Amino acid sequence: DFLEPITKREVNNKIRIGYYSADFCNHAVSHLLVKLFELHDKSKFELFGFSFGPEKNDEMRKRVSSAFDQFINVNLKNDKEIALLSRDLKIDIAVDLMGFTKNNRFGIFVERCAPIQVNYLGYSATTGADCIDYIIGDKVVIPKENQKDYSEKIIYLPDCFMANDFTKKISAKIFTREELGLPKEGFVFCCFNKYYKIMPSIFDIWMRLLKKIEGSVLWLTGDNFTGAKNLQKEANQRGVDSNRLIFAKAMPLLADHLARHKSADLFIDTIPYNGHTRASDALWTGLPVLALIGQSFASRVSASLLNAVGLQELITYSEKEYEDLSIELATNPTRLKEIKSKLEKNKLIKPLFNTKLFTKNIESAYTKIYEKYLKNLPVENIEIK
Helix, strand or coil: CCCCCCCCCCCCCCEEEEEEECCCCCCHHHHHHHHHHHHCCCCCEEEEEEECCCCCCCHHHHHHHHHCCEEEECCCCCHHHHHHHHHHCCCCEEEECCCCCCCCCCHHHHCCCCCEEEECCCCCCCCCCCCCCEEEECCCCCCHHHHHHCCCEEEECCCCCCCCCCCCCCCCCCCCCCCCCCCCCCCEEEECCCHHHCCHHHHHHHHHHHHHCCCCEEEEECCCHHHHHHHHHHHHHCCCCHHHEEEECCCCCHHHHHHHHHHCCEEECCCCCCCCHHHHHHHHCCCCEEEECCCCHHHCHHHHHHHHCCCHHHEECCHHHHHHHHHHHHHCHHHHHHHHHHHHHHHHHCHHHCHHHHHHHHHHHHHHHHHHHHCCCCCCCEECC
């Protein structure tokens, strides 16, 4: 038996926003969102964090939890109990930061924990579920012709759908290439995305790049021993010496991991599942990201990031264009240098890393959907200008 529909209730003094996640800890989603939580206008919004992940008392957990008016560990409650608690707390807008990702509790939203329910950030796709009213996107990740593929109505933010933390620290540590296991000379292609995002078609292109660019290497994340062995085997099968795949060792500090990006020359993104946090991190460190745009939300994320940082010239539209531009940038140091200086300048003045502007825009969206609800207006696409 599902809970009864929520009846219209008295208006709260402030709009009550509930954020729901298992990842309020040292996790990519929290790294992106923490500054938004801290910057929310507490005179207009009351913030509730509903945490149902494994108990992790790391630094990020402390920082995130202190940004909320109330941070509630609901780990031991079932979905219905969490929905009832949300109703008792009179949450106006429930923001699901998980969709169907690991440790999600989608049943909370099936039970209707709030009159307005929003799909945001953790799951780059439609939920296909009637219980979710809106998805937060932008005009790059969800072009007009794709609206029909979404069960949710779309909240269009003006720049990029992704929140970022403009205070994210990059350590001052200078790594030598030798320390990082990279060759002293030679072009470093880099992709720190998880291995499951590496499809054979993109790997084929990467191997052709290594063959065409003498002395170049491909720098990958090193957090999966079995995956690394398989990638080495696949490189050998394509006639590339597997020693040209360099696997980055795990670094305990994110600030150090960010600092080592300076040793790479170009971040080459995956498709159909783009880098999200990792592509954003690369741009934050000043490392250009080369994107191949696809049809789905998840395959348009890096293009959205590039669009919001004013580097549209790094968005490609076919595998051939992606490969050709990779080669051009690897063989034309002047052009690459120009792009890097443009990125260094743009990241400070363009919207992508302007968390204050982002917060203002998402708050306008929350206010707009709440006002529509109060006036009994239908749920429909909205655009924040």
